[in-house]
Amino acid sequence: MVQRRWISVRRIRGIFFLLLILSVIESYAQSLPRVPLYIKNKEIRVEVAKTPEERAMGLMGRTHLGKDEGMLFIFDAEGYHAFWMKNTHIPLAIAFIDKEYKIVKISEMKPLTLNSHAPPQPILYALEMGKGWFSANGIKAGDVVRFSK
Numbered sequence: 001m002v003q004r005r006w007i008s009v010r011r012i013r014g015i016f017f018l019l020l021i022l023s024v025i026e027s028y029a030q031s032l033p034r035v036p037l038y039i040k041n042k043e044i045r046v047e048v049a050k051t052p053e054e055r056a057m058g059l060m061g062r063t064h065l066g067k068d069e070g071m072l073f074i075f076d077a078e079g080y081h082a083f084w085m086k087n088t089h090i091p092l093a094i095a096f097i098d099k100e101y102k103i104v105k106i107s108e109m110k111p112l113t114l115n116s117h118a119p120p121q122p123i124l125y126a127l128e129m130g131k132g133w134f135s136a137n138g139i140k141a142g143d144v145v146r147f148s149k
Contacts (some may be wrong), residue, residue, distance in 0.1 A: 016135070036147055038146040038147075042137050046070045049125060055064050064090070082119075083126065091109070093109065093128070096126055097123055098125075101147075103143050120143040
């Protein structure tokens with residue numbers, strides 16, 4: 001009986017810990033600013049990750065991403081900023097964007113993998129959307145991302 005009670009207490013603690021982590025992730029998601037972006041004739045709403053901590057967290061732990069929603073990563077300086085999908089459950093596509101707001105490469109990324117996805121040249125921005133979003137909307141390398149209509 002004592003052994004059973006110990007297991008139950010451990011499970012309850014585990015459940016509370018999981019709920020705490022989920023609430024932290026949810027509050028993190030709600031704290032990031034959201035802005036509209038425009039690519040070709042498409043308007044999207046993106047969360048902006050501009051600090052090292054926000055960029056490191058990215059979309060980790062999320063289980064849902066809206067149809068025309070994503071995350072824009074803004075870097076302090078141009079560079080070969082690479083991405084991976086550690087602890088990221090949503091299949092994503094990433095567009096690497098240079099300082100002139102031109103998409104230089106789009107890559108599809110599998111959830112929960114450690115494969116590195118890097119741009120072919122220095123970038124200042126990266127845009128993550130749901131897997132297949134760019135191709136479904138006819139968006140490709142060479143297209144320009146705009147911050148206003």
